[in-house]
Amino acid sequence: MQSSEDPAFFSFGDWTVRPSQRSIERQDERVVLEPKLIDVLTYLAGTGGEVVSTEQLLAACWRGTFYGDNPVHKTMALLRKALQDDARSPRYIATVRKRGYQVVAKVAFADARERATVSRRSWNDGSPFRGLLAFGSDDRDVFFGRARATAELLRAIRRSDADGCAFVLVAGPSGCGKSSLVQAGIVPALLGEAGHDGLRATAWTSFVARTPTSPLVDTLAGALCRWAPGGRPVFVDSERPALGKALVNDLDFVIERIEREVPAGNGRLLLVVDAMEGLLTQASEQVTATIAALDRLARSGRVIVLGTCRNDFYPQLMAIPGLLALKHDGGSYDLAPPTQGEMAQIIRLPARAAGLHFGRDPHGERMLDDVLLEAACRHVTALPLLQYTLQALYEAKDEDGTLTFAAYEAMGGLEGALAQRAERIHDSLDARAIRAFPRLLHRLVAVAGDGDGVTARTVRWIDIDDDEQHAVRQLIDARLLVSLLEDDEPCFTLAHEALLRHWPRVAEWVQTHRADLRARARIAEMAARWSTEGQRREHLIPRGQLLADAKRLSREAHPPLDATQARFIGLSLRQARFTMMTLAGMAAAIAVLALISTFAAVNARKAERHAEARRADAESLLDFMLGDMNERLDALGRLDLLDEVTHRAMQVMGGHDWKSDAPDAVLRQAKALREIGEIRFARGDSDGAIEAFQNADTSLVHLVAGHPDQAEAYAERGKLAYWRGQIAFGRGKTDETAKEWNNYLEQATLRAKLEPDVPDAWLELSYAHNCLGSLAQRTNHAEDATREFELSSSLKRRVLGMQPTDRKTWLELADTMGWEASVEQQRGKLRDTLSHYMQEREAVLAARESGDPTNLWLYRRALADLHVARAHADLGMVVQAESDYTAAATTFAQLVRDVPDNRKWQRDLALTRSQQGWLAYGVGDTALALRRYADAGDMLQKLLAVDAKVSDWRTLLAVNRTWESMAHLRMGELVPAAAAVNEALGLFGDVPATAASNRVLRALADMTAGEIARQQGDAGTASTHLDRALTELRPRAEKSTDPRVLDPYVRVATLLGHQDEAAPYLERLRQSGYRSPAFEMFVNHSNQGKIQ
Incomplete structure (x- = not known):
């Protein structure tokens, strides 16, 4: 018990x-x-x-x-x-x-x-609702619906305090009530006479991390000066400057003062750090010092530190040095949106406390609170809209305290209340204020430099001009902005970030200016780091889209960039030009050195030694280009920079006697050709890649025939077989893939026998087993897949035994764990699937190097986040899935912006957006789902324009179009629904019988087409599509435990009225723990007789 x-x-x-x-x-x-x-x-x-x-x-x-x-x-x-x-x-x-x-x-x-x-009229202090403002510590008597979250968070605080690090980070979606929970739930509970379960606070203070009015450490110092247990301040206000310095240089002084003012056993001091995502916009040295101070305070035994943050910023926050360790030793709490029962309390109990009544619909006889509840439960981010609507209803109540249907309908319902009111206020502004409004948005809106998250800024009055001040006063009077005092500095900010999402005028403005906002944020962050860390060259902006954006902003930005940022951009542009000149010079140097050596060899026998020296120089330079420089650029995802250089080198090699009978020369030439092939493949040129790989293999066949003990030759042949198999795999040619990857295994085995003490030999052998496992899984041979993955995993662990700190091997082990997880998913063991994917992510984190993460590591972390997100979604863990999807999308988007030519990263970003849409569809947010599908579709169509032969891209687009069709169908939009699913069926085409997973996906498209035809009244077409889907899925489902097969089969059988046939398979899904939101919605609708 x-x-x-x-x-x-x-x-x-x-x-x-x-x-x-x-x-x-x-x-x-x-x-x-x-x-x-x-x-x-x-x-x-x-x-x-x-x-x-x-x-x-x-x-x-x-x-x-x-x-x-x-x-x-x-x-x-x-x-x-x-x-x-x-x-x-x-x-x-x-x-x-x-x-x-x-x-x-x-x-x-x-x-x-x-x-x-809770009784009527227990609240007599005006409105019991807070509109867009958070509940405060004085609002406890009308703060309902969060009893469970309050208790859970109190327990987390107590546990972290007992463990010696009293820090808890409260994370959750924007608008889920984080600040209200802390201020109206936790603060009163801890400040009460008895505290909570033996844990009591004697004073509390808070600050908002995004405040820009002073350096972050000084803001923290100002907050600490507001601690006054028993009316006696711990730090007096006149000490603030000295306290700010002590928080950086003398934390012992800070802790000693706290221990003297709050002796052991006299309770705790409480510090709340709100909106910690604001740390991402602050100078790095200030953030580092602040985190160090929070860490010391939380471990002092006298202070409880609570932080709040939006979960879409959580991955970036965890990359801040020190914060991950602080959270690990302390704790975290994920605040989910209110449940239906909790939402009912949020609506009804404050009204009861204030003696209010809900009106009845004169036409439908429904109560207003029921209508509000139903509307609020349709959206996971409805809480700010609900509070704003309740406040507006309170302001429009009739004389006997009834919140009326007439007022609710006049304001456009829950979704329309905020947008309608905000737009009405905007239209009432005078011409002077309207002209200043866009400039205010530039100041108030922040887009994270490495993500898509939008947040509100706090702005100082002294930083805006007279016209802007004129507009701000009107917006504050209308309660769209709030005025506040930060560090004794008058400031203002948005009343709630919900305005950024639910006011169409602002949401459209953000969408239009998102790229500039993001670029400006990243430039500001990078410039601050460059300035504070010695203005080192490695911190300048690398070549790419960001540098192009920086060049444009330096000319066009309004308000203009500051002097530091302008100089930072100027030096970055200068370095980019120098880099291009250097690369061009290196390419020319290779050509010149080779030509010199050739000329000398042909025209003067007496200069042979001199020519050999020149040739050796050229070969050494080529080795550097294809070795060290290749590895560095690969980690950044910028292999394209070597494309032209490698082409030039190979032109020289093709016209020069490179002693093709010498093993070293043959190996060097084969490696160069392989590098060219990899670069062409990464840039979408599969045919060019195959040509390069085949030429390389031809030279190696002759080498192995004459030198059977050349281990490196087998290694190169194995890599070439892998790449040829990878291209065939991407094109859906499973027989050709099997042939190439079995060849890969053979070559890797031969090498391992020759080099039993070389870790890389065993690692290469593990890769071959991993490839065959992925192929076995693709062709529904689960037992073979499990065997191959287990062999691969054991070989990687063998390598880690030889070199336990090798980061590359940790990443490869993570890859194998991901494949093992996918097999568990096929077996219907979804909890084990999640566990394996979590282990995959842990292995990726173990491979994290010190300093800035490389693009390669960021890619692997994003991939792990994407896998965990899908596993969470399958188990119905929506909040966790949303957080992990957001983390993956944020990182993929950052990578694509940095390296626009990397097709693999573009593909995975599109996949993430599509899966985000499927999750949104499952929780009922169809409009968001359609936006996600549109984003994914655009990206995939651009990829197919590069190479239409890549079947993987076609399949992803087909699935995306199928899901898009289902979303249109739900909204009753039959024409776009039919167009989308017809495009999907065209993309699938005639799927080979060996491509089992694609045939299942095509069956889902057939099922959707059948639903649409049925709603259009075309019974014949509907029957054709649905029967074809059932025929495809029925034999696969009979022996399957894979939710990817059972889910569509249960759907199509139910649509055809075969509920009894579907029942055992539905039970099989239930036993596996499958609770995908979209599937749950389908089952609920089918039980209610309204499938759509």
Whole structure:
């Protein structure tokens, strides 16, 4: 039995209820409830003893689908049986005749507040709603719906404090209520007389990390000066300058002062660092010093440090030196959006406390709170919109305190309230303010330099001109902006970041200016680092799109770049020109040296030694270009820079006697050809790559025939076989792939026998097994795949035993773990799949080098994030999946911006965007899903314009179009739905029987086409598509445990009315833990008879 410390619990009479475990307990009894029973019990517990109608329960727990009240009656009977309650003499839940149900048991939640004490008119301080503002510490009496999160976070704080590092980072989507949870939930709980479970704070302070009014350390110092336990300040305000210096240079002084003012046993001081994503825009030395200070404070035994951050910035935050270790030793808490039951409390209980009533729809007889609840539950980011709408309804309430339907409809409902009000305010601005508005947006809006996240800035009044000040005053009066004091400096910022997403005028402006905002942010960050770290050349902007953007911004930016940034860009441009001249010079040097040696050899026998020396110089330079420089540029993803140089070198080699009978010369030439092939492949020229690989292999065949003990020749032949197989694999030619990769295995085995003590030989052999495993998996030979992956993994671990700190081997082991995870997914072992992918990510992190991460490592981390995201999504863990997808997309986008010619990175970014769309579709955000599909489609079409033969790209686009069609179908848009799925079917074409996974994906497209035809009234076409999909999927599903097969099969069987046939396969999915949001929505709709 769990301890009462479990955070997700509340008491219900003499029972302890644990929603997260779906169980109720008392003494030695424990009963596990069905999901619907625990939902109803949790909802009733939060109603404060009010009578709840069956309609309310249907709206809250059955998603507002009204099909009679029998499900409620049946559920209540089962719930009473589990509680051992008696309807005639109730101890827990009473039936109120003709009205509904009422909780009569005493209910206490984990934050020690009894909901039964919420009574009408217990709040008399104006509106119980906060609009776009966060709830504060004085708003506890109207802060509802977060009892579970409060208890869980309090437990995390207590645990981190007990472990000696009292730091907890609260992460969650924008608008999920992080600041409100901390200020109205945690702060009052810890500051209460008894504190929480023995942990008590005597004073608290906070600061916002994105504040730009002073250096970050000085902002922290200002916050610490506001600590005053018992009215006695720990640091007086006059000490602020000295305290700022001490936080950098003398933390012992800071801690000694705190220990003197707050003796052991006298409670804790609480420090809240809000919006920690703002650290990403601050100077690196300030961030480093601030994190070091927070770390020391959290480990002092006197201070609790709480941070909040948006989870889309979480990966970048964890790259800040020191913060990852602080979070690891302390703790973190992922705040999910409110559940339906919690959302019902957020809507109803503050209104009850303030004596407000919800009106009834005069046409449909629905209550306004039910309508609000249903609208809020459609979107995971609805909380700011809901609070704003409730505040607007409060302002428009009638004389008896009723929030009316008329007001709700007039403001455009939940989605329209904020946008309509904001647009109305904008239109009311005078001409002077309207002209200044775009300039204000440039100041208020920040886009992270290495991601897509949009945040609000805090701006100082002294930094804006008179026209802007005029506009700001009007916007503050209208409550779209808020004025605040930061470090005694008057500032302003957006009332809530929801304005950036839900005000179309601003959202469109951000989209239009996103590239410039991102480029400007990255340039500012890089320039600050360059300036503070000795203005070293390696910190200048490398060649690429960012440098081009910097050049343009240096001429056109408004407001203009500062002097440091302008000089930084000027030096970066100068270095880029110098680099190009150097590369050109090196290429020319190779040619000149080779020509000199050739000329000398042909025209003067007496100069043979001199020519040999020149040739050796040329060969050495070529070795450098294809060795050290190649590795460095490969880590940056910039192999294209070597393309022209290598071509020139090979032209020289082709016309020169390079002693082709000498093994070293043959190997050098073969390696050069392989490098050319890799570069051409990376740039989408598969045919050119094959030509280079084949020429290299031809020279090596003759070498091996004459020198069978040449281990390096076998190594090169194996690599060439790998690349030929990779190209065939990408084109869907599985037989050719198998031939090449078995050749790869043969060559690698021969090399390992010749070099048993060389780690790289065993590593190459592991690669060959990994390739064959991936091919076996692609062709649905799971046992063969498992065997090959296990062999590959054991060989890599053997290499790590020989060189345990080798980062390259850790990355390769991560790759194999990823393949092992994909096999577990085919077997339907989704928890094991997630575990393997988490191990893959840990192995990638183990390969992290000191200093700035290379592009290669960033790519592997993004790939691991993408794998974990999909595994989380399959298990229905939406919040975690969204966070991991965002991390992957952010990193892929950064890589593509840095190296626009890398097709592999473009492909993976497109895949991530498409999967983000599928997740959005599953949680009901169809508009976002369509935007994601459009982004992915654009990227994939550009790739196919480079090389239309790559079947992998065609398949990804086909799947994307299929999902896009499903989204249009949900919205009732049959014409674009049909166009999208027809394009998908055209892209799939005639899929070979050996391409099993593609045939399953084509069946999904057929199923979608059948749904569309059915809705268009074309029964014949619908039957053709659906029967073809069923025929394809049925034999595959019979022996399969793979959700990628079972999911579409259950769908198509259900659409054809074969529910009994689908039932055992649905159960197979349930047993595997498969809870993909899109599939769950389909099943729910099918149960309700409204499949779409």
